[in-house]
Amino acid sequence: MSAHSAPAQVPKNVAGGGHGHVAAPDREASPLAKLPKLDVKARLGAAKFVTDGHDFAHITVDPDICDTCPHEMCINTCPAKCFEFVNGRMQFTYEDCVECGTCDIVCTPGSVKWTNPRASFGVNYRYG
Amino acid sequence: MSRSQYQCIVVGGGFAGASAAIRLAQKGVKTLLVERADEGGAKNLSGGILWGNDLAAILPDWKATLPVERPVSNKKVGFLSENGPAFVIDFHDPALKTQTVGYAVLRAKTDKWLLEQAKKAGVTVVTGVNVEGLAKQNGRVVGVQQSGETTYADVVIVADGANSRLTLQGDLRHGHKKLDMDHYALGVKEILKLPRATIEERFGTGTDGGMAGEFVLGRCDGVLAGGFLYTNQDTLSLGVVINLPSMKNQGELTTHDVVEQFRNHPYIQSLVKGAELVEYGAHLVPEGGYQAFSELCGDGVLVVGDAAGFCFSNGIVIQGMNYAVRSGICAADAVAHAVKVGDFSAVTLAQYERNLESDGIMDDFRNFKNVSKFLWNPRLFQKYPDFLANVFRRMLKAEGPKKKMRAHLTEAMKESGVSKADILRDGLNGGMNL
Numbered sequence: 001m002s003a004h005s006a007p008a009q010v011p012k013n014v015a016g017g018g019h020g021h022v023a024a025p026d027r028e029a030s031p032l033a034k035l036p037k038l039d040v041k042a043r044l045g046a047a048k049f050v051t052d053g054h055d056f057a058h059i060t061v062d063p064d065i066c067d068t069c070p071h072e073m074c075i076n077t078c079p080a081k082c083f084e085f086v087n088g089r090m091q092f093t094y095e096d097c098v099e100c101g102t103c104d105i106v107c108t109p110g111s112v113k114w115t116n117p118r119a120s121f122g123v124n125y126r127y128g
Numbered sequence: 129m130s131r132s133q134y135q136c137i138v139v140g141g142g143f144a145g146a147s148a149a150i151r152l153a154q155k156g157v158k159t160l161l162v163e164r165a166d167e168g169g170a171k172n173l174s175g176g177i178l179w180g181n182d183l184a185a186i187l188p189d190w191k192a193t194l195p196v197e198r199p200v201s202n203k204k205v206g207f208l209s210e211n212g213p214a215f216v217i218d219f220h221d222p223a224l225k226t227q228t229v230g231y232a233v234l235r236a237k238t239d240k241w242l243l244e245q246a247k248k249a250g251v252t253v254v255t256g257v258n259v260e261g262l263a264k265q266n267g268r269v270v271g272v273q274q275s276g277e278t279t280y281a282d283v284v285i286v287a288d289g290a291n292s293r294l295t296l297q298g299d300l301r302h303g304h305k306k307l308d309m310d311h312y313a314l315g316v317k318e319i320l321k322l323p324r325a326t327i328e329e330r331f332g333t334g335t336d337g338g339m340a341g342e343f344v345l346g347r348c349d350g351v352l353a354g355g356f357l358y359t360n361q362d363t364l365s366l367g368v369v370i371n372l373p374s375m376k377n378q379g380e381l382t383t384h385d386v387v388e389q390f391r392n393h394p395y396i397q398s399l400v401k402g403a404e405l406v407e408y409g410a411h412l413v414p415e416g417g418y419q420a421f422s423e424l425c426g427d428g429v430l431v432v433g434d435a436a437g438f439c440f441s442n443g444i445v446i447q448g449m450n451y452a453v454r455s456g457i458c459a460a461d462a463v464a465h466a467v468k469v470g471d472f473s474a475v476t477l478a479q480y481e482r483n484l485e486s487d488g489i490m491d492d493f494r495n496f497k498n499v500s501k502f503l504w505n506p507r508l509f510q511k512y513p514d515f516l517a518n519v520f521r522r523m524l525k526a527e528g529p530k531k532k533m534r535a536h537l538t539e540a541m542k543e544s545g546v547s548k549a550d551i552l553r554d555g556l557n558g559g560m561n562l
């Protein structure tokens with residue numbers, strides 16, 4: 001396990017899903033590993049969102065496909081930490097999404113289904 | 129087919145769409161611009177430095193009224209070693225405060241202004257409407273769809289940005305149903321608030337200048353990322369542009385960690401300390417260049433700006449807003465031509481491609497074809513920041529007999545695992561491509 005463990009991350013059920021960790025580079029050597037980590041969710045609080053009710057998720061994932069995913073790159077790349085394995089199941093939260101489109105691009109197994117949020121909803125930059 | 133109320137519909141009110149719409153209105157073409165954000169710019173994010181004077185073709189007085197942050201009068205280019213050292217070239221030119229070459233901008237302000245200019249020019253601007261798809265009849269684009277309804281027009285200009293859903297939905301990406309990871313980088317950005325006086329003192333910009341800094345982030349883990357730091361009026365734009373494929377097999381490292389690590393580098397810390405985070409966001413950057421363009425025209429449709437791939441990025445310097453303006457204008461001129469001859473087939477609209485050629489955009493992208501390959505060269509990120517740090521450490525250490533620069537270089541090369549052949553090759557490649 002690298003020194004990069006995110007705080008308070010629920011460990012994945014490696015045995016169940018087959019999504020064991022791909023060998024990561026050894027970061028122990030890098031001083032980067034020793035930096036304190038800011039909670040990205042706290043950072044997202046600084047952006048202004050208009051959250052759509054719980055009736056429309058503009059992105060959906062199919063957890064069954066995630067179970068077979070060889071790389072889980074959505075977790076590495078989503079800048080808003082919307083993807084997380086909780087008790088071995090992919091859990092996706094769209095409310096913090098900044099609509100960048102990255103998860104759609106990196107999800108080669110095809111679990112992610114991506115659309116723009118409905119007009120007037122989602123991220124609202126005041127600077128940009 | 130119901131009669132079109134508009135001759136042209138432009139989807140997207142960024143630099144590309146707004147420029148196209150303004151040019152169209154100026155040429156007397158009845159134009160509707162549809163933007164999904166409630167207010168222009170609210171969905172947009174760039175670094176960002178607006179380089180050049182391309183807006184002058186449609187808005188000659190833009191410099192007097194566009195809400196800009198600061199003109200770039202100080203340019204820094206640096207290598208940041210993950211072990212702490214920084215090697216930074218720091219170019220100051222007070223003349224650039226008046227003979228401007230680029231301005232730091234914030235898109236929530238600029239894009240709102242652009243849509244106001246479009247309205248003034250006579251464009252019908254509708255915000256807060258998300259276009260869901262291109263409407264087609266017999267393979268020809270006839271308008272746009274939204275909530276099951278079609279709005280018709282003779283021609284549609286797609287300007288929906290890097291994450292272009294419409295080129296995917298409308299089958300304008302050479303058969304691809306997804307954007308290709310190899311052709312996009314991810315930009316993650318923070319806005320940090322700092323009093324105006326502190327910025328001016330810390331960066332030495334004066335009240336009328338600004339700093340634009342771009343940095344190669346030295347990392348041993350193989351993540352390829354560049355960092356940027358720009359001064360705005362009373363905020364700083366800080367961010368990273370990350371090569372997506374290099375995030376593969378990175379364990380639990382995330383893109384938000386990478387921006388965090390950049391901000392925490394001692395050199396960057398010294399520049400941003402005390403600043404308060406007021407916004408965090410992210411956006412894709414097209415960087416596939418010439419090989420990654422979408423289809424540029426079809427029957428009844430043209431694609432401009434980031435949606436088409438007209439963005440030049442090498443991880444350190446990004447130029448997209450200027451190409452967005454220029455490609456938007458080229459497309460508008462092609463549409464005006466099509467209106468004149470009364471034909472909106474792909475053959476007539478291909479005038480767009482000829483306009484891109486004569487404007488020089490195509491040549492720019494042809495010439496830069498290999499730049500991203502050079503700049504995402506792992507050696508640049510894994511070895512050179514440390515190598516430069518080693519060279520300078522050695523030169524500064526005053527112990528023992530003074531060595532020649534050459535001896536320092538040789539030893540530093542050994543220590544950082546860089547060979548003479550590497551330096552020669554990368555230097556040549558860089559020189560030829562830049």
Ligand SMILES: Cc1cc2nc3c(=O)[nH]c(=O)nc-3n(C[C@H](O)[C@H](O)[C@H](O)COP(=O)(O)OP(=O)(O)OC[C@H]3O[C@@H](n4cnc5c(N)ncnc54)[C@H](O)[C@@H]3O)c2cc1C
Nearest residue numbers: 140142143144164174175176177259289315433434448449
């Ligand atoms: C981190 C980062 C740093 C950058 N730095 C620089 C820089 O320093 N200098 C530079 O020149 N460029 C920079 N760029 C690139 C630049 O931002 C883009 O090239 C430029 O914004 C492209 O303009 P565009 O109009 O094509 O697309 P965008 O600006 O993305 O505009 C697209 C518009 O379409 C709207 N839209 C999208 N879908 C729909 C829909 N379905 N219906 C209705 N509306 C829709 C969006 O809301 C948006 O307003 C940077 C980019 C990033 C991400």
Ligand code: SF4
Nearest residue numbers: 066069072074107111
């Ligand atoms: S990349 Fe796609 S398939 Fe893999 S874990 Fe993420 S969402 Fe699931």
Ligand code: SF4
Nearest residue numbers: 078097098100101103
């Ligand atoms: S679009 Fe971007 S922010 Fe939203 S879930 Fe996907 S990767 Fe995360």
